[in-house]
Amino acid sequence: MLHGKKAGRTGYLKEKYRDMIFYILLIAFPVVQFSFFWIGVNFNSILMTFQKIEIDVTAGQYVTRWTLETISNAFQNMFGDPAMLQIMWTSVLSWFLILIIGTPLGLIFSFYIYKEFPLSKAFRVILFLPSILSAIVMATIYNFFVERAIPAAASEWFGIQGVSGLFTNTQTRYGTLIFFNIWVGFGTSVLMYSNGMSTISQEIVDAAHIDGANGLREFWYISLPLVWQTFSTFVIVGVAGIFTNQINLYALYGGSAPLNMQTYGYYLYMRTVAAAGNSAEYPPIAALGFIMTLIAVPLTLLVRRLLEKFGPKED
Amino acid sequence: MKNILSKTCAIMLGLMMSVSVCLLAGGCSPESTSEEIDPNRTQLYVFNYAGGFGSDWLQAVKERYEEYSKDVVYEEGKTGVQIFVTNQKSTGEDVAGTVLTNHYEVYFTEYAYYQTLRAQGVLGDITEAVTGDLSVYDGGDAEGATIEGKLTDEQRAYYGVQDAQGQVHYYGIPHYSGYTGLIYNVDLFNERNFYFRDEPTGDTIYDRFVRSSSDKKSAGPDGKHGTYDDGLPATYEEFFILLQYISRNNVTPMVWTGANYKDYLNNFVQALVADYEGLDQMMLNFTMDGSEATDLGTINGDGLFVPDGEGTAITEENGYEIMRQAGKYYAIDFLEELVTTDSYHHDLAINRGFTHLDAQNDFLYGGKDNYTKPIAILLDGIWWESEANQTFLAMEATDSANSKYNRNFAFMPLPKAPTSENDKITLFDHIYSMCFMKANIAEYKRPLAIDFIKFVNTQESLVEFTQITDTPKALNYTMKDTQKQSMSPFGRSLINMRERAEVVYPIATNSTYVNHQAQFSNEYMYYSATGAGTYGWIAEALIDASPNVTAADYFAGLYEYRKDNWLSW
Numbered sequence: 001m002l003h004g005k006k007a008g009r010t011g012y013l014k015e016k017y018r019d020m021i022f023y024i025l026l027i028a029f030p031v032v033q034f035s036f037f038w039i040g041v042n043f044n045s046i047l048m049t050f051q052k053i054e055i056d057v058t059a060g061q062y063v064t065r066w067t068l069e070t071i072s073n074a075f076q077n078m079f080g081d082p083a084m085l086q087i088m089w090t091s092v093l094s095w096f097l098i099l100i101i102g103t104p105l106g107l108i109f110s111f112y113i114y115k116e117f118p119l120s121k122a123f124r125v126i127l128f129l130p131s132i133l134s135a136i137v138m139a140t141i142y143n144f145f146v147e148r149a150i151p152a153a154a155s156e157w158f159g160i161q162g163v164s165g166l167f168t169n170t171q172t173r174y175g176t177l178i179f180f181n182i183w184v185g186f187g188t189s190v191l192m193y194s195n196g197m198s199t200i201s202q203e204i205v206d207a208a209h210i211d212g213a214n215g216l217r218e219f220w221y222i223s224l225p226l227v228w229q230t231f232s233t234f235v236i237v238g239v240a241g242i243f244t245n246q247i248n249l250y251a252l253y254g255g256s257a258p259l260n261m262q263t264y265g266y267y268l269y270m271r272t273v274a275a276a277g278n279s280a281e282y283p284p285i286a287a288l289g290f291i292m293t294l295i296a297v298p299l300t301l302l303v304r305r306l307l308e309k310f311g312p313k314e315d
Numbered sequence: 316m317k318n319i320l321s322k323t324c325a326i327m328l329g330l331m332m333s334v335s336v337c338l339l340a341g342g343c344s345p346e347s348t349s350e351e352i353d354p355n356r357t358q359l360y361v362f363n364y365a366g367g368f369g370s371d372w373l374q375a376v377k378e379r380y381e382e383y384s385k386d387v388v389y390e391e392g393k394t395g396v397q398i399f400v401t402n403q404k405s406t407g408e409d410v411a412g413t414v415l416t417n418h419y420e421v422y423f424t425e426y427a428y429y430q431t432l433r434a435q436g437v438l439g440d441i442t443e444a445v446t447g448d449l450s451v452y453d454g455g456d457a458e459g460a461t462i463e464g465k466l467t468d469e470q471r472a473y474y475g476v477q478d479a480q481g482q483v484h485y486y487g488i489p490h491y492s493g494y495t496g497l498i499y500n501v502d503l504f505n506e507r508n509f510y511f512r513d514e515p516t517g518d519t520i521y522d523r524f525v526r527s528s529s530d531k532k533s534a535g536p537d538g539k540h541g542t543y544d545d546g547l548p549a550t551y552e553e554f555f556i557l558l559q560y561i562s563r564n565n566v567t568p569m570v571w572t573g574a575n576y577k578d579y580l581n582n583f584v585q586a587l588v589a590d591y592e593g594l595d596q597m598m599l600n601f602t603m604d605g606s607e608a609t610d611l612g613t614i615n616g617d618g619l620f621v622p623d624g625e626g627t628a629i630t631e632e633n634g635y636e637i638m639r640q641a642g643k644y645y646a647i648d649f650l651e652e653l654v655t656t657d658s659y660h661h662d663l664a665i666n667r668g669f670t671h672l673d674a675q676n677d678f679l680y681g682g683k684d685n686y687t688k689p690i691a692i693l694l695d696g697i698w699w700e701s702e703a704n705q706t707f708l709a710m711e712a713t714d715s716a717n718s719k720y721n722r723n724f725a726f727m728p729l730p731k732a733p734t735s736e737n738d739k740i741t742l743f744d745h746i747y748s749m750c751f752m753k754a755n756i757a758e759y760k761r762p763l764a765i766d767f768i769k770f771v772n773t774q775e776s777l778v779e780f781t782q783i784t785d786t787p788k789a790l791n792y793t794m795k796d797t798q799k800q801s802m803s804p805f806g807r808s809l810i811n812m813r814e815r816a817e818v819v820y821p822i823a824t825n826s827t828y829v830n831h832q833a834q835f836s837n838e839y840m841y842y843s844a845t846g847a848g849t850y851g852w853i854a855e856a857l858i859d860a861s862p863n864v865t866a867a868d869y870f871a872g873l874y875e876y877r878k879d880n881w882l883s884w
Contacts, residue, residue: 055434055829056434057430057476060434060436073883077880077883082844082848082849083844086848143668147573147667148666148668148669164666165668170859252667256577258852259849260848273408274833274836274838275833276426276431276832276833277411277412277435278428278431278434278833280431280829280831281831281833
């Protein structure tokens with residue numbers, strides 16, 4: 001009996017040991033990646049926020065000193081320079097538009113595909129296409145389509161002359177950009193939502209229909225609550241990325257996006273490119289990023305709390 | 316069955332992870348080259364930015380150098396040298412992080428910022444190469460000739476770094492040139508007589524142009540008859556009259572890329588400013604050495620430029636004052652007329668779907684196929700012929716008269732505003748091209764790298780580079796007429812102009828410039844706080860802004876923006 005107890009305990013420990021090895025192997029890669037690509041990168045950025053780096057031309061090396069001047073200048077730039085305020089406004093507006101237009105459409109398309117309504121497979125391909133092709137290929141095709149094909153079609157097919165490209169025309173430029181972002185954003189969201197919806201038990205759906213629920217009610221009371229966690233994740237990730245999202249400006253415009261369409265994600269990227277590896281130019285950029293983190297973190301936590309509190313419950 | 320499936324999945328997952336880890340570690344990155352390593356010779360690994368200037372020039376110099384050094388021993392047990400070239404499109408910034416760890420030993424690249432790379436500790440000392448006698452190679456250099464002697468004063472001050480003992484050290488040297496300007500179709504100009512007459516015969520626009528090649532042309536920008544630029548527009552006013560005349564002749568006056576019109580036109584404005592201001596005044600934008608800026612001014616209530624009564628010394632403290640240079644105002648004013656008058660340029664000149672290759676295609680095919688209107692002038696960089704090589708070859712395949720050696724294009728001297736006091740041609744080089752050796756090169760290979768860098772910059776090699784690329788290196792040298800014969804007409808016109816011109820290299824050693832080099836680029840330098848918002852691209856503001864932004868508004872905003880942001884970058 002005692003022996004059996006001992007054997008049982010050893011077996012349990014062995015199993016725990018094996019589980020631990022499995023767990024370590026599973027988690028090692030993401031932990032290493034997180035350590036390098038998040039902690040490593042951002043730790044240095046945070047340090048740079050409080051540094052001024054200068055090149056000593058004679059010695060041919062960088063000289064670093066600690067200062068609050070960098071973050072103070074960044075703060076003044078961010079909230080005192082009208083151009084920076086414009087960039088902040090565009091960042092928030094773009095996120096908001098993509099959220100309020102893209103998310104409901106994503107949910108509706110997902111529901112449509114999940115219910116296997118007519119042409120749902122064709123929709124699935126069209127919506128996934130941007131995710132299959134590279135962003136640069138998509139941007140090039142889209143650029144050519146809105147700039148060259150639409151004016152040509154207007155002229156050839158409808159006899160309307162003088163139609164300018166949708167990016168050339170200042171009135172249609174921003175809308176054309178947002179449309180592109182919504183379209184290329186469908187792939188991931190539709191995949192996630194429709195997969196989430198496909199896990200819903202058919203018995204629940206049938207029961208709802210027997211109780212008189214139509215398609216809209218099914219969507220509202222059954223499908224939406226069951227994909228709410230996925231929806232919340234998208235919204236939270238979106239909020240966290242308000243200040244890092246380039247809204248595909250680089251793919252579409254290269255280095256010359258109009259200033260009134262630039263987001264902070266694009267602006268910071270382009271400033272880093274323009275710095276051309278010169279560490280002396282990095283602290284002001286790091287300081288801007290740091291301030292944005294200070295804004296984005298509480299905002300993200302707040303949105304998460306609100307979504308948890310006011311979102312529908314599965315029960 | 317389930318087991319087999321799980322195992323298969325596990326193996327596939329494992330393979331995918333291995334491949335991704337392997338790729339992340341950079342261990343599996345292939346290097347495209349067809350050349351085998353010769354174990355009997357010493358290799359020198361050379362990195363080349365193979366963009367618009369290509370790599371043919373390097374292949375040519377490699378072959379000559381390998382022949383020259385076939386009996387030289389750099390390494391025990393090996394005789395001769397193999398120059399192993401890798402061509403990639405990575406700028407100085409791109410390669411900086413890996414210079415010390417990869418195997419390339421000598422680099423030829425562009426957008427390489429000297430002081431930044433030096434501070435990163437990746438540049439090796441090449442003083443011996445820069446100050447060594449080039450005549451030893453028998454490559455057409457006089458005895459005692461050095462690379463240092465081929466540098467301009469500004470380049471010597473920038474690349475030559477004094478140590479604490481007062482010794483000058485070089486860690487890099489300029490490589491090729493990059494100017495933006497106007498390329499005109501000489502054949503078309505000749506055929507349609509797009510040249511100003513010496514004396515107008517009446518008051519109409521037609522009376523200002525020659526009717527046949529026997530009519531006497533105007534003196535052109537250099538003010539002298541019987542020279543290469545006779546009949547070309549000398550002033551901004553004449554330039555626009557020419558564009559009107561061209562347009563009335565059912566020819567598209569100008570074309571440039573619509574996809575990148577903003578940066579191309581900013582580069583063009585900078586070229587106009589340099590040509591207006593001249594070398595010394597233009598260099599003040601970067602050196603801020605306390606010298607006096609002589610033509611600063613402001614915009615008066617009527618929107619006109621009013622010069623200051625006296626000069627202003629430009630230092631690092633008040634460097635923003637240089638934004639009030641007259642040349643900047645006149646260049647922006649020029650651009651305003653150019654971009655806001657539809658008849659002066661191609662329909663797609665601001666269309667994002669119209670790339671630089673499309674612009675070059677239309678320029679070359681214009682008047683040659685059945686549907687493209689002839690185009691008189693292309694606004695582009697001097698490397699355009701290399702980029703358009705495929706088009707040249709395709710056209711040549713149907714008619715040899717269309718080869719780049721038979722088509723007659725030329726680099727146009729820029730017109731000047733009448734108030735300019737610069738009587739020379741001043742070019743602006745914005746490409747920051749550089750040659751350097753890695754800092755941690757193996758000691759036994761150092762003499763080889765030094766020798767190769769010297770060899771690449773002998774007179775013979777410089778001439779060869781120019782003949783192959785049809786563009787000049789960023790060094791001072793001249794070519795004999797016989798040496799120019801093998802070049803394309805465009806290349807000849809360019810090198811001729813280069814020999815007559817002074818060149819602005821936007822480089823300086825002061826702390827403000829070195830630590831904020833991006834702010835002195837052709838984009839950030841032209842940020843302007845206008846009534847319609849802040850703009851970095853001049854043409855964009857002039858075309859798009861609402862309410863309308865004029866050249867005067869933009870010019871005034873340049874100063875405002877620069878002053879408000881000076882040193883707070």
